[in-house]
Amino acid sequence: MDQNSHLIPAFPSRLPEVGTTVFTVMSALAAKHQAINLGQGFPDFPCDRELIAEVNAAMLADHNQYPPMAGVAKLRHSVAQKISALYGHDYDPETEITITAGGTQGIMTAILSCVSPGDEVVIIEPAYDSYRPSIDLAGGKTIAVSLLAKRDDQARVYSYAIPWEDLANAIGPKTRLLIINTPHNPTGIVWQASDLLRLAQLVKNTNTLILSDEVYEHMVYDGHAHQSIASHPSLAARSFLISSFGKTYHVTGWKVGYVAAPAAMMREFRKVHQFNVFTVNTPMQYGLAKYLKNENHYLSLPSFYQSKRDYFQTGLQATGFKLLPAPATYFQCVNYTDLDIPQSKLSEAEFCAWLTSEIGVAAIPVSAFYAAPVESGVIRFCFAKKEQTLSNALTRLQSL
Numbered sequence: 001m002d003q004n005s006h007l008i009p010a011f012p013s014r015l016p017e018v019g020t021t022v023f024t025v026m027s028a029l030a031a032k033h034q035a036i037n038l039g040q041g042f043p044d045f046p047c048d049r050e051l052i053a054e055v056n057a058a059m060l061a062d063h064n065q066y067p068p069m070a071g072v073a074k075l076r077h078s079v080a081q082k083i084s085a086l087y088g089h090d091y092d093p094e095t096e097i098t099i100t101a102g103g104t105q106g107i108m109t110a111i112l113s114c115v116s117p118g119d120e121v122v123i124i125e126p127a128y129d130s131y132r133p134s135i136d137l138a139g140g141k142t143i144a145v146s147l148l149a150k151r152d153d154q155a156r157v158y159s160y161a162i163p164w165e166d167l168a169n170a171i172g173p174k175t176r177l178l179i180i181n182t183p184h185n186p187t188g189i190v191w192q193a194s195d196l197l198r199l200a201q202l203v204k205n206t207n208t209l210i211l212s213d214e215v216y217e218h219m220v221y222d223g224h225a226h227q228s229i230a231s232h233p234s235l236a237a238r239s240f241l242i243s244s245f246g247k248t249y250h251v252t253g254w255k256v257g258y259v260a261a262p263a264a265m266m267r268e269f270r271k272v273h274q275f276n277v278f279t280v281n282t283p284m285q286y287g288l289a290k291y292l293k294n295e296n297h298y299l300s301l302p303s304f305y306q307s308k309r310d311y312f313q314t315g316l317q318a319t320g321f322k323l324l325p326a327p328a329t330y331f332q333c334v335n336y337t338d339l340d341i342p343q344s345k346l347s348e349a350e351f352c353a354w355l356t357s358e359i360g361v362a363a364i365p366v367s368a369f370y371a372a373p374v375e376s377g378v379i380r381f382c383f384a385k386k387e388q389t390l391s392n393a394l395t396r397l398q399s400l
Contacts, residue, residue, distance in 0.1 A: 014136070014137060015136055021129055022349075022365065023364065026040065026356065026363075027039060029353060033357045033360065034360070035359075035362045036360060036362065036392055038361055038362055038385065039352075039356075039362040039363055039380075039381075039382065040362075040364075041252075041331065041382045042382075043252070043385065044385050044389055045250065045385070045386045047250040048249070048291075050291065051249060051287060051288075051291045052287075054286070054291050055287030056283075056287075057287070058282070058283035058287050058290075059283045064282060067285055068279070069279050070094075070097070070099065070279075071099025071285060072286055072289060073093070073094075074286065074289040075285045075288055075289035075292070076098075076258075077093045077289075079258050080260075082292065082298075087230040087231040088231060089228075089230040089231065089233070089236050092263065095267075096261060096262060097259070098266060098273055099256065099279075099280050100257045100259055100273070101255050101257075101277045101281075102246060103213065103215045103242050103244040103257040105257070105276065106258070106259040107128075107130055107179075107213060108137070108276075109273050109276055110211050110261075111131075111135055111138050111211070112134070112137065113265075113268040113269045113271065114177060115138035115176050116139065116140070116176070117138075117139030117140070118141065118174070119138075119139075119141070119174060119175075119176035119177070120142075120175045121140045121142055121176060122144075122145065122170045122175055122208075123135075123144050123145075124145055124147060124162075124179070124181070125144050125145070125146045125147070125370045125374075126147065126366055126369030127181070128213065129368075129369065132371060140176065140177075143170045143175070145163050145166040145167055146163060146374065147160040147161065147184075147187065147189070148160060148161040148163050156335055156337055156338070157324070157335055158322065159189075159324055160189050160324075161189070162189075162191070162195060164198065171202065171206060171208055175206065177211055178210050179210075179211045179213065180199070180210065180213065181213040183217070183219060183328030183329045184328075185216065185329055186329075186333060186364065186380040187333055188325065188326045188327055188329045189327070190220055190224070190226070190327055190328045191227055192227055193227050195227070196227055196229070196235060200232055200234050200235050203235075209238050209240070210239040211239070211240045211242065212228070212235075212240065212242065213242045214243050215242060215243055216328060216329040217243055218248050219247075219301060219305050219328055219329050219330055220302055220327065224328075226328075228241065236262070237262055238262075240259055240269070242258075242259055243257055243258055243260075244256075245288055248298055248301065249288075249297065250384075254284055256280055256285065308383045311383075311390060312390050313332065315390070315394035315398070316332070316397065318398050319339075319398050320338055320400060321334035321335065321338075322335040322337075331380050331382055332380070332383055333366060333379070333381075334378065335378050336377055336378075336379060337377035339400055343355075344377075347365075348366060348368075348373070348375060348376075348379055349373070352364065352365045352379055361393045361397055363379040363380060364379065381393075
């Protein structure tokens with residue numbers, strides 16, 4: 001009998017609203033049209049050979065079996081030292097830091113560890129696309145508020161701000177978790193120390209936990225410092241801090257990150273983690289532990305990426321795009337609605353598809369970061385690319 005003739009039992013989707021991500025769609029479109037991919041957020045330049053050498057050395061030293069569930073001790077201790085030096089909070093590496101298979105796994109595991117069916121989770125849109133599915137899988141209810149889109153006298157979006165009034169209204173007795181992302185993907189906005197103070201007041205008399213997605217912590221520019229949730233004691237006491245070695249060290253394909261949280265919260269996190277991925281690639285953890293000892297590897301990152309941002313912005317100024325502020329991350333958002341072409345009237349998704357197929361540069365519509373697309377005429381470019389890649393892309397964009 002043909003195997004295709006067998007009846008497949010009913011298989012209802014756990015995530016019926018989820019399809020292929022916009023990043024996959026745009027990357028496939030870029031490949032199809034041989035476009036320069038400034039859409040998906042990953043570098044096209046190599047990582048430091050020293051880091052590769054450290055991982056190779058770990059393999060040759062036979063660090064190739066399961067590490068401890070929470071991660072290699074040397075790496076957890078190095079992470080604790082880094083957080084203490086930068087943000088002044090001392091996490092216990094034995095009970096309060098866990099190495100994860102990237103930031104996204106850390107986010108999902110944190111959500112699954114604390115959100116129960118019926119709990120409300122507040123997110124701020126535009127938001128990273130893994131938040132909602134993770135909440136759905138936990139049985140939680142997503143309560144979304146939107147960044148305030150600041151508009152000029154012609155209604156063009158030129159920047160974003162934290163929606164404090166909407167946040168206050170969204171947090172209630174059923175709120176289990178608030179997710180913040182600073183520096184923010186896709187807009188690049190950063191929370192200031194004053195924002196953390198205001199957040200602390202907002203959650204002070206609630207049972208709300210916080211998940212602080214800080215994977216771009218080392219990409220804050222113009223002499224400013226990242227304000228981590230760890231730097232505020234009362235917030236740190238109720239927060240999961242998420243970060244990513246992949247973003248920091250140009251190795252996104254390695255999928256290694258970490259989560260820091262108070263011991264009671266981390267205990268629940270590890271219960272889920274051990275039956276999710278259990279643990280993370282051993283030689284890469286040993287290699288990262290060695291590499292992390294040299295603080296210049298991450299302290300030099302702001303100047304490295306700021307030079308790329310400045311180069312890209314200078315080139316974009318010769319186009320009709322209106323640049324939004326890019327104080328952090330490796331993304332530059334632009335408003336295309338002033339371009340003197342018919343396509344300036346297209347939706348963000350349509351414009352990005354046209355830009356990819358006809359101009360040969362891929363971008364991501366900011367509307368894709370909302371559950372119900374919000375059209376603002378803003379798209380996102382990634383400038384974590386070699387200068388030649390950016391130069392080639394700018395040449396094409398300057399033809400508009």
